[in-house]
Amino acid sequence: MLNVLLVEDDLDLASTLIDYLSLEDIECDHASNGVAGLNLMNENQYDVLLLDLNLPRLDGLSVCERLRQGGDNTPILMLTARDQLDDKIEGFQAGTDDYLVKPFEMQELVVRVVALSRRRSGQVTRLSCGDLVMDLDGRTVQRAGEHVHLSPTGWKLLEALLRASPAVVSREALARAVWGDDQPDSNSLKVHLFNLRKAVDRDGLPAMIQTRSGQGVAIVAAS
Incomplete structure (x- = not known):
């Protein structure tokens, strides 16, 4: 319904x-x-x-x-x-x-x-979760007021996670968001997720990017 x-x-x-x-x-x-x-x-x-x-x-x-x-x-x-x-x-x-x-x-x-x-709006210019803010127009990301440096792939992953937050995004959906139908091996996604975690959950900040066994990945506000 x-x-x-x-x-x-x-x-x-x-x-x-x-x-x-x-x-x-x-x-x-x-x-x-x-x-x-x-x-x-x-x-x-x-x-x-x-x-x-x-x-x-x-x-x-x-x-x-x-x-x-x-x-x-x-x-x-x-x-x-x-x-x-x-x-x-x-x-x-x-x-x-x-x-x-x-x-x-x-x-x-x-x-x-x-x-x-059947679709979420593409009209938003700002995505956020807790103290993490992504400015889609300015192409910037901040966590706790500090700039977060992301690769182009990291940006696509984070955008997909934030658009779905707090829901879990399957690894298959994440791969499609980055590479479309021309997907590399599964290790590539693991490496990029690892780098995204290092960038977002840095300097002892509470972890926001969470892996849910058998389901996928979610980004949630740090408690």
């Missing part, structure tokens, strides 16, 4: 959407303003965010921008009555993944939600 968050101040529309989505086995939490929606996003994990553009307290564009700046890569479907190209461009620049103009057909909403749920 998919789990989505709907941020919509029109309570009648919200109730209709929630009821329809439940018939499609999509569980839907609801917030009626931008601040409440942002709080729920920070507290829970959702497959997709359905975000109205015109919201009280904090508008949809601002919610979107704050989530992306904080490294949240949940796919966002913007719901809006605005159908002008400039409005859509502004939304995409803020970090939304898709647009649906009101009024819309319920079946189209479901199709788009399911499609978005």
